[in-house]
Structure formats: C-alpha cells, structure tokens
Amino acid sequence: MDLTPLAAGLAIGLGALGPGIGLGLGVSKAMEALGRNPEASGALFVPYVLGLALTEAVAIYALVIGLLILFT
Amino acid sequence: MPEEAAEHGESLVHVAIKAETLFHLGPIAVTNSMIGTLIATVVLATLAWWASRNNAVVPSRVQSLLEFPLEFLGGIVRAQHATRWRAVLPPVLTIFLLVLVANYVGLLPGVGTIGLHVVEDGHEAVAPIIRPASADLNFTLALALIAFVLFVSWGIRANGLRGYLKETFIANPPYMTPLMTPIHIVSELSRIISLSMRLFGNVFAGEILLAVMLALTFAVVPAIFLGLEMIFGAVQALVFALLTLTYITLATAGHGGGHDEAHESTEHDADDATLRPASAH
Numbered sequence: 162m163d164l165t166p167l168a169a170g171l172a173i174g175l176g177a178l179g180p181g182i183g184l185g186l187g188v189s190k191a192m193e194a195l196g197r198n199p200e201a202s203g204a205l206f207v208p209y210v211l212g213l214a215l216t217e218a219v220a221i222y223a224l225v226i227g228l229l230i231l232f233t
Numbered sequence: 234m235p236e237e238a239a240e241h242g243e244s245l246v247h248v249a250i251k252a253e254t255l256f257h258l259g260p261i262a263v264t265n266s267m268i269g270t271l272i273a274t275v276v277l278a279t280l281a282w283w284a285s286r287n288n289a290v291v292p293s294r295v296q297s298l299l300e301f302p303l304e305f306l307g308g309i310v311r312a313q314h315a316t317r318w319r320a321v322l323p324p325v326l327t328i329f330l331l332v333l334v335a336n337y338v339g340l341l342p343g344v345g346t347i348g349l350h351v352v353e354d355g356h357e358a359v360a361p362i363i364r365p366a367s368a369d370l371n372f373t374l375a376l377a378l379i380a381f382v383l384f385v386s387w388g389i390r391a392n393g394l395r396g397y398l399k400e401t402f403i404a405n406p407p408y409m410t411p412l413m414t415p416i417h418i419v420s421e422l423s424r425i426i427s428l429s430m431r432l433f434g435n436v437f438a439g440e441i442l443l444a445v446m447l448a449l450t451f452a453v454v455p456a457i458f459l460g461l462e463m464i465f466g467a468v469q470a471l472v473f474a475l476l477t478l479t480y481i482t483l484a485t486a487g488h489g490g491g492h493d494e495a496h497e498s499t500e501h502d503a504d505d506a507t508l509r510p511a512s513a514h
Contacts, residue, residue, distance in 0.1 A: 214472035228437070
C-alpha cells in the first residue's frame with residue numbers, strides 16, 4: 162500500500178497545528194490590545210504583521226515538506 | 234512509488250516544483266519564471282518612467298496610487314531609522330515593489346495556463362510560457378541573498394568590521410562564546426532560508442490552491458480565492474520588505490560593544506546619512 166499521500170497529509174496537518182494555535186494567540190492578544198487602546202493601531206500594525214508572518218512561516222515549511230513528499 | 238504519487242497528483246492539477254526550461258540562450262537556460270520576472274520588471278520600469286514624466290504637485294489619481302507605497306513604507310522606515318531613512322528606504326521599497334508586482338503578474342489570466350510543448354527527460358510535457366516569479370525558489374532565494382548581503386553590509390557599515398565580527402562571533406559574557414556562536418551563525422543563515430521559503434511557499438501554495446479550486450468547483454468559487462490571493466500577494470511583499478528592514482535595523486543597532494565604539498558608530502551614521510543619498514543606486 163502506498164503511504165506517500167498519508168505522509169504528506171500528516172506533514173501539513175500536524176505542521177499546521179502549532180502555527181494555528183500560535184496565530185490564534187497572536188491575533189487574540191492584538192485584538193485585546195486594540196480594544197483597550199484603539200489609538201495604538203498604527204504602532205501595532207508592523208509588529209502584528211511581522212509576528213503573524215513569522216508564525217505562519219512554520220506552517221509554510223510544513224507545506225513545502227508535504228509538497229516535496231508528494232511530488233518528488 | 235514517488236512516480237505513482239506524481240501521476241496521481243497530475244490527474245487533478247499540474248504541479249511542477251521547479252521552473253521549466255523554455256529554450257537555451259547560449260549557455261543560459263531560460264525558464265518560464267524568468268519570463269515572469271522580466272514582465273514584472275518591465276511593468277515596474279514603465280510605471281516608474283510614466284511617474285517620472287507626469288509628476289505634478291497636485292497628484293493625479295494614478296500618481297497618488299503610485300505614491301502610496303512610497304509614503305506608507307517611507308513612514309515605517311522613517312520611524313525606525315530617523316537619520317538614515319533616505320539610504321535604507323530604496324532597497325526595502327525595491328524589494329516590496331518587485332515582489333508585489335511579481336505576485337500580481339502571477340494572478341493575471343493566461344499566466345501558468347498557456348503553455349509550450351517541450352521535451353523533458355525524454356517524454357513530452359507542457360511548460361507554461363509564464364510562471365509567476367515568486368513561485369520559483371530561485372527568485373525568492375536570490376532576493377533573500379540580496380537582503381542578506383544588504384543587512385550584513387549595513388551592519389559592517391554601522392559598527393565597523395571589527396565591531397560587527399565582535400558582535401557576531403563573541404557572546405556577551407565571553408565564556409559563553411563556544412555555546413552561543415554556533416547558534417548565532419545558524420540563526421543568521423536561517424534568515425536566508427526562512428525569507429526565501431516563506432515567499433516561495435506562500436505563492437506556490439496559492440498557485441496550487443487556485444488550480445485545485447478551478448479543477449474542483451465552478452466559476453464563482455475560484456474568483457473568491459483569487460481575491461484572497463491578491464491580499465496574500467500584498468501581505469507577503471510587505472512581510473518580505475518589513476523583515477529586511479527589521480534585519481537591517483537589528484544589524485545597525487549594535488547592542489553589544491563598548492562605550493566609545495557606540496559613540497564612534499553614531500558619528501559614522503551621521504556621515505552615512507549625508508553621503509548616501511547622492512550615491513544611492
């Protein structure tokens with residue numbers, strides 16, 4: 162039985178688990194901060210986008226590994 | 234086993250991780266992602282030419298659209314580099330605009346779908362004439378290497394060669410050096426990998442997502458994802474530029490080092506601010 166698709170699915174599925182939690186925590190804290198201090202939106206934007214991008218990168222690594230398993 | 238998987242994948246969508254070679258120009262193999270990069274460059278050059286010909290004090294609609302990224306990124310860069318922003322802005326803005334246009338070229342109709350028949354490894358395959366530049370690891374890796382050279386050279390510029398080497402290779406309590414230096418070197422080099430992989434992964438995954446949605450569903454649904462990809466394209470371009478800016482800021486900050494060294498570097502910075510704009514490229 163060919164388990165390659167299962168390996169690729171597990172790679173991205175498990176790999177998305179951590180970044181998913183991380184992104185949720187990041188966004189929730191940013192929204193909390195924004196709710197307390199709406200004027201800070203300008204100062205928050207750059208660190209917010211950078212933090213999300215760095216967290217999301219982990220999921221992207223898992224995706225690349227998954228694609229490599231599946232298509233090479 | 235992998236061949237089976239590839240065939241299995243190709244039954245739904247055509248997925249090629251590496252860019253296909255279209256033709257050879259002497260010793261150089263011209264790939265379809267190079268065509269995509271060329272188109273992005275031509276678009277940017279045309280816009281720049283147009284903007285420089287038709288600039289007015291009261292901006293027209295197109296001019297304000299073109300000035301928007303300049304003002305937006307200029308504000309961010311200026312907030313972090315009060316003295317050197319004129320020298321730091323051009324490379325960051327260039328990276329942002331090139332990645333943005335390259336991402337958007339990938340969303341045009343016909344890109345990735347109109348193809349040539351090429352013979353690859355003995356069997357015939359269809360190679361798209363234009364491949365979005367950022368969906369090729371070569372493009373993103375080249376940009377990441379440029380960013381790496383940029384922030385290392387800025388670090389050397391700001392702290393001097395000795396200061397930079399001291400900061401990179403000697404940890405703050407000196408007895409920690411054997412432990413910290415390898416970690417530091419790996420973290421510096423991993424920036425190249427993470428910068429290139431993030432952009433490549435996002436755009437490439439977006440291409441596959443669009444292809445899968447087009448194969449699975451009907452007219453309206455892929456359009457929603459096309460809109461999503463437009464947001465992602467802008468966000469990823471912004472992220473690449475902002476991370477380059479952050480790395481430059483970290484490299485020029487010079488947190489370690491002695492008191493007089495810090496003094497020296499501020500003088501150096503003032504020199505830079507006056508010297509660079511004239512020789513900016």
